[in-house]
Amino acid sequence: MSRGRFITFEGGEGGGKSTQVRRLTERLQAAGRTVVATREPGGSPGAEAIRDLLVTGETDRWSPLTETLLMYAARRDHIERVIAPALARGDWVVCDRFADSTRAYQGAGGGAPASLIAALEHEMLGDTRPDLTLILDLPAEVGLARAEGRGASAETRFESKGAAFHQRLREGFLAIAAAEPDRCVVIDAAQPLEGVSAAIWTAVAERLAAEPAR
Ligand code: TMP
Numbered sequence: 001m002s003r004g005r006f007i008t009f010e011g012g013e014g015g016g017k018s019t020q021v022r023r024l025t026e027r028l029q030a031a032g033r034t035v036v037a038t039r040e041p042g043g044s045p046g047a048e049a050i051r052d053l054l055v056t057g058e059t060d061r062w063s064p065l066t067e068t069l070l071m072y073a074a075r076r077d078h079i080e081r082v083i084a085p086a087l088a089r090g091d092w093v094v095c096d097r098f099a100d101s102t103r104a105y106q107g108a109g110g111g112a113p114a115s116l117i118a119a120l121e122h123e124m125l126g127d128t129r130p131d132l133t134l135i136l137d138l139p140a141e142v143g144l145a146r147a148e149g150r151g152a153s154a155e156t157r158f159e160s161k162g163a164a165f166h167q168r169l170r171e172g173f174l175a176i177a178a179a180e181p182d183r184c185v186v187i188d189a190a191q192p193l194e195g196v197s198a199a200i201w202t203a204v205a206e207r208l209a210a211e212p213a214r
Helices: 017-030 045-055 064-089 099-109 114-125 140-148 163-179 193-208
Strands: 006-011 035-039 092-096 132-137 184-188
Touching (some): 006 099, 017 092, 017 132, 045 064, 064 114, 099 114, 099 163, 132 163, 132 193, 184 193
């Protein structure tokens, strides 16, 4: 049994990631793939409990360093219990956010040292690294306005971090894409939904041969 494929979605707030995760999952299933759709922080019972600590409450509830450690505690549980077993079974995994969010939010946005984040990636991810990362990019203020328009949610801790933070993390994601062009594809998330879905499918089909073998 060959290892499954691991696709991650990344980007700032309000880029439409959850809709696109759902659409891509359905399309891969229609092409005959077995797909595990999941998210971070969260995706396993333990990691979902840690998520509650991270995404609710006061903006300054945790420092960027503490956030980094909590994100990695959640991520390690998610990998051990969900992602690695699925890939070992040969399933495809589609994950709404993963390690690049820590680089962008806690690193570029929050100022956590890149050396710490790199060390955690090395020790905690092992070979569980994405084959393809789709970065849904749009101007920070457009994304924040969309996210605020989603209505009542307690999960606003990161949305409240201010415009300069969100600008830094957009630049952080674009820097990751520039540094790792083989893994990352930047998708214009300001265009209509159908265009975003089409660009994603093109990237997945070209890079991972998503259609079933004939
Ligand atoms: P979501 O809104 O996409 O579900 O993600 C929850 C929040 O968690 C979002 O504001 C981004 C943030 N986050 C980080 O700051 N670092 C991380 O490593 C991850 C996975 C998410």
